Amino acid sequence: xxxxxxxxxxxxxxxxxxxxxCLPLGLSAEDADQIDTIITERVRLKKGETLYxxxxxxxxxxxxxxxxxxxxxxxxxxxxxxxxxxxPGEILGLGGIGEHHHHANACALExxxxxxxxxxxxxDLARQLPSLQHQFHRIMSQEINQYRLHLLALGSMRAEExxxxxxxxxxxxxAARGYSANEFNLRMSREEIGSYLGMQIExxxxxxxxxxxxxxxxxxxxxxxxxxxxxxxxxxxxxxxxEVMQPAGSHLY
Amino acid sequence: xxxxxxxxxxxxxxxxxxxxxCLPLGLSAEDADQIDTIITERVRLKKGETLYxxxxxxxxxxxxxxxxxxxxxxxxxxxxxxxxxxxPGEILGLGGIGEHHHHANACALExxxxxxxxxxxxxDLARQLPSLQHQFHRIMSQEINQYRLHLLALGSMRAEExxxxxxxxxxxxxAARGYSANEFNLRMSREEIGSYLGMQIExxxxxxxxxxxxxxxxxxxxxxxxxxxxxxxxxxxxxxxxEVMQPAGSHLY
DNA sequence: CGAGCGTTTGAAATCGGTCAACAGCAGTGG
DNA sequence: CCACTGCTGTTGACCGATTTCAAACGCTCG
Numbered sequence: 001x002x003x004x005x006x007x008x009x010x011x012x013x014x015x016x017x018x019x020x021x022c023l024p025l026g027l028s029a030e031d032a033d034q035i036d037t038i039i040t041e042r043v044r045l046k047k048g049e050t051l052y053x054x055x056x057x058x059x060x061x062x063x064x065x066x067x068x069x070x071x072x073x074x075x076x077x078x079x080x081x082x083x084x085x086x087x088p089g090e091i092l093g094l095g096g097i098g099e100h101h102h103h104a105n106a107c108a109l110e111x112x113x114x115x116x117x118x119x120x121x122x123x124d125l126a127r128q129l130p131s132l133q134h135q136f137h138r139i140m141s142q143e144i145n146q147y148r149l150h151l152l153a154l155g156s157m158r159a160e161e162x163x164x165x166x167x168x169x170x171x172x173x174x175a176a177r178g179y180s181a182n183e184f185n186l187r188m189s190r191e192e193i194g195s196y197l198g199m200q201i202e203x204x205x206x207x208x209x210x211x212x213x214x215x216x217x218x219x220x221x222x223x224x225x226x227x228x229x230x231x232x233x234x235x236x237x238x239x240x241x242x243e244v245m246q247p248a249g250s251h252l253y
Numbered sequence: 254x255x256x257x258x259x260x261x262x263x264x265x266x267x268x269x270x271x272x273x274x275c276l277p278l279g280l281s282a283e284d285a286d287q288i289d290t291i292i293t294e295r296v297r298l299k300k301g302e303t304l305y306x307x308x309x310x311x312x313x314x315x316x317x318x319x320x321x322x323x324x325x326x327x328x329x330x331x332x333x334x335x336x337x338x339x340x341p342g343e344i345l346g347l348g349g350i351g352e353h354h355h356h357a358n359a360c361a362l363e364x365x366x367x368x369x370x371x372x373x374x375x376x377d378l379a380r381q382l383p384s385l386q387h388q389f390h391r392i393m394s395q396e397i398n399q400y401r402l403h404l405l406a407l408g409s410m411r412a413e414e415x416x417x418x419x420x421x422x423x424x425x426x427x428a429a430r431g432y433s434a435n436e437f438n439l440r441m442s443r444e445e446i447g448s449y450l451g452m453q454i455e456x457x458x459x460x461x462x463x464x465x466x467x468x469x470x471x472x473x474x475x476x477x478x479x480x481x482x483x484x485x486x487x488x489x490x491x492x493x494x495x496e497v498m499q500p501a502g503s504h505l506y
Numbered sequence: 507c508g509a510g511c512g513t514t515t516g517a518a519a520t521c522g523g524t525c526a527a528c529a530g531c532a533g534t535g536g
Numbered sequence: 537c538c539a540c541t542g543c544t545g546t547t548g549a550c551c552g553a554t555t556t557c558a559a560a561c562g563c564t565c566g
Contacts, residue, residue, distance in 0.1 A: 073405060077490060081409045083401060095401055098394030103401060123387070127380045134376070140393045141351030147400035148336060148348055148356060152326060154407035155451035156334045159522065190545060198408035200523055205546055221531080221545075237330060412554070443513065453555055458514055474513080474563075 001051070002044040012036045013115075021089025021176070022063050023117065023139070027131050034129060038121040045069075045108035052093065056102045060116045061093035067112025068187040071104040072195070082196040084146070085109070085188060087173055091117075094143045109187040154198045157237070162197045163207050164236040167217070171226060182229070186222040211235075254304070255297035265289045266368075274342025274429070275316050276370065276388060284382050291374040298322075298361035305346065309355045313369045314346035320365025321440040324357040325448070335449040337399070338362070338441060340426055344370075347396045362440040407451045410490070415450045416460050417489035420470070424479060435482070439475040464488075 013024050014032040024032045042065065045051060051062060054073060064086050071092065074080045083104055086092055096102040097119065126133040153162050175181035186193070194201045211217050216232050218225045226232060266277050267285040277285040295318065298304060304315060307326060317339050324345065327333045336357055339345055349355040350372065379386040406415050428434035439446070447454045464470050469485050471478045479485060 073401075075405075075409075079409055081405055083404065095394060095397040098391035098398065103398060123383070123390070127383065127386065130376070130380065133380065137376070137393070138351035140390070140397070141348060144348040144393070144397050144400060145351065145356060147397060147404055148326075151336065151400055151404045151407060152328075152334055154404060155449075156328075156332055196408075201545080202524085202547085203522060206522095209546075454513080455515085455556085456554060459554095462514075 001049055004042045004044065005040075013039060016065075018063075018065065018089035022091065023132075023135060025138075026135050027129070031129050031131055034125060035132070038118055038125055039115050040118055040121075041116050043114050043116060045112045045114070047108055047110050049108050051106040051108070051114060052102045053105045054102050058093060058096045058100050058102050058119070060118050061091055061097070061122075062106070062114040062116060063091050064088050065113045065115050068109045069106050069112055069114075070109055070188060070192060070196075071106050073104050080195065081198075082188075082192050084150075085170075085192075085196065088177060091139055091143075094140050095147075097140075109192075159197070159199045159203055160207055160210075160235055161237050162199070163193075163204065164211070164232050166193065166197055167224065167226065168229075168232055168236055171229075181226070183223070183225045186224060254299075254302055257295045257297065258293075266292060269318075271316075271318065271342035275344065276385075276392070278391075279388050280382070280384050284384055287378060287382060288385070291371055291378055292368050293371055293374075294369050296367050296369060298365045298367070300361055300363050300365075302361050304359040304361070304367060305355045306358045307355055311346060311349045311353050311355050311372070313371050314344055314350070314375075315359070315367040315369060316344050317341050318366045318368050321362045322359050322365055322367075323362055323441060323445060324359050326357050333448065334451075335441075335445050337403075338423075338445075338449070341430060344392055344396075347393050348400075350393075362445075412450070412452045412456050413460055413463075413488055414490045415452070416446075416457065417464070417485050419446065419450055420477065420479065421482075421485055421489055424482075434479070436476070436478045439477060 012033075013019065013022070013035040014029065016022065016024070019025060019032070024035055027035070043051065043062075045067070051069065052058075065088060067088070069086045069092065070082050071084045071086065072080050072082045086106075092106050092114070093102060095104070122132075122136065126136050153165055157165065170184065170186075171181045174184045188196075190201045190204045194204045197204070208217075208219050211232070212219060214231070216226070216228045216235070218227060265286075266272065266275070266288040267282065269275065269277070272278060272285070277288055280288070296304065296315075298320070304322065305311075318341060320341070322339045322345065323335050324337045324339065325333050325335045339359075345359050345367070346355060348357070375385075375389065379389050406418055410418065423437065423439075424434045427437045441449075443454045443457045447457045450457070461470075461472050464485070465472060467484070469479070469481045469488070471480060
């Protein structure tokens with residue numbers, strides 16, 4: 001792990017291309033400049049290095065600048081589960097804010113770099129800038145929502161649906177960042193995918209083979225090429241919660 | 254649904270017995286008084302009534318005052334999943350703050366009453382009161398954490414473990430509110446439990462029977478009496494994430 | 507008292523897990 | 537450059553947990 005003082009870090013939040021995924025979203029230029037004052041440093045991680053561990057005291061949250069990280073929880077009995085994969089612009093560590101301790105281990109899947117956001121300074125600044133306060137709440141809420149979708153997948157989808165969903169989700173996140181939606185490299189192993197999706201590594205492998213046989217995609221080790229996006233979406237099934245038609249007058253809030 | 258203006262509502266946050274689970278936690282008496290000014294009204298719900306629906310615009314979040322509610326998500330294809338059961342003192346609606354729309358339907362499992370917390374006023378007040386800002390973040394973080402635990406259960410536990418966990422979780426929440434940890438009435442049906450835990454209603458029923466045969470508990474319809482808390486905990490298995498021993502010097506945050 | 511719902515129980519089918527063997531690629535060192 | 541080794545991923549056979557289908561039971565409420 002390699003700490004870089006902010007002074008030596010040439011890139012600022014106010015000009016960062018990831019702004020639209022990250023903390024500065026929706027802030028005016030002046031407000032975004034203020035954020036630069038609280039990003040005290042950045043951290044470089046080599047593949048496999050750990051950013052924080054569960055139960056570590058939490059003084060900061062982290063914005064992914066470069067690379068990919070996974071978060072995973074280790075249980076008393078040694079079992080572990082991957083709880084998320086984090087791409088550039090996404091913020092790590094929010095789940096532990098309440099208890100001032102991290103709830104998961106964060107580990108780099110490839111050489112990565114994260115911005116350190118000191119929490120106390122963020123909270124101070126959020127009191128000055130309603131737009132930042134709002135964005136901070138938005139990001140926490142987004143985190144809740146992401147867990148919620150993952151939870152829905154684990155609770156109500158079959159393995160095949162979960163995996164199709166996972167691939168589509170990755171695809172759209174890459175696309176949002178300007179990469180190809182149809183071809184990308186997985187940064188994680190089959191084991192990590194399986195852990196994340198609540199299935200065994202063999203099941204992941206078998207399903208990927210089945211998708212390939214069905215002409216939905218081509219996969220060679222970690223290189224994925226999606227051939228039939230619609231077909232995959234059809235398998236993914238009930239991806240999104242329904243847009244409910246509102247029975248008039250039946251609800252007030 | 255029955256709205257009650259604050260003027261007619263005798264109970265205040267500052268004196269509410271649920272304060273230690275709810276918004277006022279950790280606030281000084283003066284700060285808690287301030288909260289009273291933003292709780293504009295309360296809402297009474299009859300069993301089965303809906304407080305809000307997914308996609309409803311979100312202007313307020315809700316503290317459960319009396320009763321129990323469930324939140325559930327309906328998918329495009331009609332399938333639905335229960336995402337949470339909410340006891341007095343718990344706050345509903347946080348997941349939707351970011352998008353200003355509710356992500357789930359909230360529905361009363363029994364006659365209930367909730368406090369309406371106007372979001373814009375809460376955010377204004379949070380800028381004035383650091384302790385409230387902090388508590389608000391704590392509550393959102395707690396929500397993240399709750400989803401996280403549920404997610405871990407769905408992703409890495411067998412049906413038996415999930416159900417044992419669920420019962421223990423309910424038990425401790427009742428106990429925290431001053432009710433018996435060993436005997437309580439479920440407010441939800443087998444169907445709702447199954448949906449929440451990602452299993453079929455028949456599986457719930459069979460497992461409950463198995464627990465009864467094993468001398469772990471007695472259950473008659475919705476009345477549960479836990480006989481062997483330790484035995485149940487043993488089945489629940491890896492309930493909690495491990496308290497990781499920290500290898501010295503290997504992490505900075 | 508009967509209807510209807512929620513719950514329990516049984517039997518058969520299926521999905522996914524477990525165990526085991528093997529293939530393929532990567533890195534190491536001779 | 538090529539064996540050797542180890543790790544990751546694939547595939548097959550079998551097993552078990554959970555689902556599915558079906559039927560019966562027993563509250564609760566009109």
